[in-house]
Amino acid sequence: MIKVEQLSFSFPQKELYTNISFTLEEGQHCAFIGTSGSGKSTLIDILMDPDRYLFDGRLEMEPGCSIGYVSQFAQPDTSADTTVFEYIGASFIKLQNEIESICSEMETSSDIEPLLDKYQLALDAFDAMGGNDFESNIHKQLNLANLMKRRDLKVSDLSGGEFKLVQVMKEMLNRPDLMIMDEPDVFLDFDNLNALKQLINSHKGILLVVTHNRYLLNHCFNKIIHLENMEIQEYDGRYIEYNFSLLQTKIELQELTLAEKEEIERNENIIDNLRAIATYNSEASRGRALKARVKFQERLEARRIKAPFVDIKQPEIHFGIDHDVQDLTVLKVDQYRAAYDELLLDKVSFEMKSTDKVALIGPNGTGKTTLLRDIANNHPDSITLHADAKVAYLSQLQGEVLKDSNTLLEEFIDAGMSTYDEIRAHLAGYGFEREILNQRIESLSGGEKNLLQLAKVAVSNADLLLLDEPTSHLDTYTQIALDQAIQDYKGAILMISHDFYSVVNGMDYVLIIDDKTVRRMTIKKFKKMIYARHFDKDYLELEQQKKALETKIELALKATDFELAQSLMDELEALIKLL
Template sequence: MITVDNLSFSFPQKELYRNITFTLEEAQHCAFIGTSGSGKSTLIDILMDPERYLYEGKLEIDPTCRIGYVSQFLELDRSKETTVFEYIGEEFIKIQNEINVILTEMETSTDIEALLEKYQLALDAFDAMDGNDFESNIHKQLNLANLMKLRDVRVSDLSGGEFKLIQVIKEMLNSPDLMIMDEPDVFLDFENLNALKNLINAHKGMLLVVTHNRYLLNHCFNKILHLENMELQEFDGRYIEYNFSLLETKIELQELTIAEAEEIERNEIIIDNLRTVATYNSEASRGRALKARVRFQERLEARRLKAPFVDIKQPNISLDMDHELEEDTTVINVSNYGVAFDELLLENVNFEIKSTDKVALIGPNGTGKTTLLRDIFKNNHESIEIHADAKVSYLSQLQGEVLKDSNTILEEFIDAGFETYDEARSYLAHYGFEGEIVNQKIESLSGGEKNILQLAKVSASKANVLLLDEPTSHLDTYTQIALEKAIQEYKGTILMISHDFYSVVNGMDYVLIIDDKTIRKMTIKKFKKMIYAHHFDRDYLETEQNKKAIETKIELALKDNNFELAKGLLDELEGLIKLL
């Protein structure tokens, strides 16, 4: 239905794509991945409105192809009185009302012919939308997402996560040939994330979904588009299989690269020897031999393997701190805390966090997690006590709370305390912000780039207590993994709100979970079982843990250039992936 052939596109300050090629066909559920700022959202804009863009190459879209779209930035109109059912069924109800109006006019009109024609057109449109079953179809989708309880609730009363799911349901029921969703999972709690997974897996049409959520990537898609370093790779298969193929390629390339490097080094020695001989022997044959060797060396250098998809540059996230508190020091103490807005959210909340604790705060959307985190950061609530030697840094899910959109990236870090532009440039390079991009306004950055900047500011603060509100939102998977490593190595206190299952289980010591308007402590082991029990068979978690252990062994083998061991482990890994 959609063919992209050798498409290239640039902004004045940045080249985005260089001769990328891919197709989208019926029934494919395609995940669109790539590092933050690589141009995924721009490519979606080009697909939806190609006339707005001046690109090179060919873009062919079947003229009958209808495209539905769910944006990553959905605005909820709080003034609307529309119920969820009315909002989802808006197009159906509109045509249904039109048909009723025509029937009423027929009762008194003398121009029956014109009304009959109008009536037939409206009926055809209604039939094309499967209008006769629209009520039962809405109920099916609401039940699939476990949202039937919201049927008669006003849209204006929904949480952000609920509204995102309702938007997805609405677009799906309009039956587009291609449904595009740009990070539909951002900020969804675990229940809503599973609802989104169910909706995606039950959808019969073609899907193109930008997502960095490893849970969805592992369980929802049969095709991968990977955009990286201006190039695009197309893979037919699951994300878990795509990652395996990347690892397989990485082992092959690393082995070849080392062999090539050895050959280049041997050739360099021969060239040096020939040059030495040529200084005291000027025979023409010696000169020709030297030139031939130099040309051969140039060919070897030009042939060096480049791997944009297996050698992805991760940001160098390092969570440092100036002052380490003694072990077992109580850093945060919350006693009989409560919060309410229109209704009571939390009451009688009691917990304490020690100086080396890494804790995830978990709960459904709209239960007061962010409010609690802000109150801890502000430290002006009578129920909250912060240790006098605690230096606290805060990452907000509302990026404008921490970053000033009108600043350039450099200005933001000069404001944050860097003394010179050179110092700020050097620091920002570790996070992937190099060259002219540091002079861009923050408002022009992608959501992922803004969150990386927030992480850079948190790290620069050298605080010993980090309050992180959805730190993985908008981050590509490579940055998520870099953040997980930084969290594991950090020596201070972390309290993190997150709905990213992998970030929680890979980096946290335990979970504080919101349950019946209060908070209780839960071990990571129990948390894993709770999440997996509802969605997978009982062997799945153990198999996935074994997979992660083998991947770590392969990584260590590659560091030692032990390719035979890496290949043996790869066979073992392939067997586990088949089980998953």
């Protein structure tokens, strides 16, 4: 067991945690969730190296507890000749070579006793690691991730998504007591994401995974740790059940809050009346009654229900256009070609109308980002934009769009906003307030930087949005807000995404990269293809029904119709059982 008790930690400019506690136990696969910038990565750093941090509270781990770690930013060493097999099994191969070396030395040594001791220690270590089965275990993992064909390939030749999976395999093979993964799903294509799901579900030890991926959250975890507003909530169960629990709690608390509010208002009226009487009647009993009522009111105010895990503020994402949208061709791509060390795309041709919403889909490393970047910035002869079209670009390489040395306020002055008050009002809708506005962009988390890019796109009034993995690093609440903003937008969108939900819920059709070119596919056909590879029957339709019910419940709560909200919750509970 790993136990955190009453932990508090802050940076000079920001308090992160106040007396948070949680446990991780054998066999738990735990999703670690929370809004961007809430301190998830910092808490992982504390778990991995507590001596580096000055925190209050207790962190209990078994002596010698081993931790495996997969970073969201790891990159392969392009100068190394290591094969995939050698990379995954490096610690086993090293010990295997050491044992062989000791054996060779024993053949020629006259003093064999110390070598025998050394040999036995190495054998014990190899056995403790599960060394006798390491080759077959690597093959099992490669087959599970559909990467057996990459076994003898150089690690430097893998795509980014493939390397992420190989990194996960390497850490899992070492059988750590605790396996930590920080957003391992970022930028993975559909097939690699499904492979990651298989690897997570096959792992026997304790897992702590920071993720906002709705597919993984719904399919991989039996415990949720939710960090929000400097507090933590634990839930033993699936993510879908946790969300249901949050919504049920919200209904109950809102009913209580309304009752509290009415009681406070009634007491306030009594106080006003007593004060009015006191102006012409100075009897001591009247003064005591007034004083008692004021104290009672203070107690009512003090016990007001606080629900940081229920009232989670979604950003107010809105993409607008400051003119009427006309029916015209906003983008034409004709015989586009892209190549680096090898040919990526060839003879790519398509057109987009001014209201088309299109997903560009393909495996990692097939040239999607290169095409989007050429449309946004480079404008080769094969790409034609309408003369009056205004383009906004969101990059998965955030430094392309955001200047790290700028403060948030400076970034939006550079973007053309005229006053600091205007910028403050705009960014407040995205959750950026107070002192954070004067921080440098480099200090933000990955999710906060992506949210800042969305805020920048929103003020562009662009006719064509080029969005490269816009949901990456975003928490689930922001992803849902983004889905809605995409659906409401009146202009054209070309979006690279491996998020099933964003593509199916918001796009008109899909451009699939196939044999170095693109072909158009309807959403209906795309869903059928995804079902065949990844989902149970009717999964996406049931997810849509779930989302619609949750929206109805929220509307019922706004209207304070608790009876309707509860009846809809009964429908939602029945639907969740199907999921």
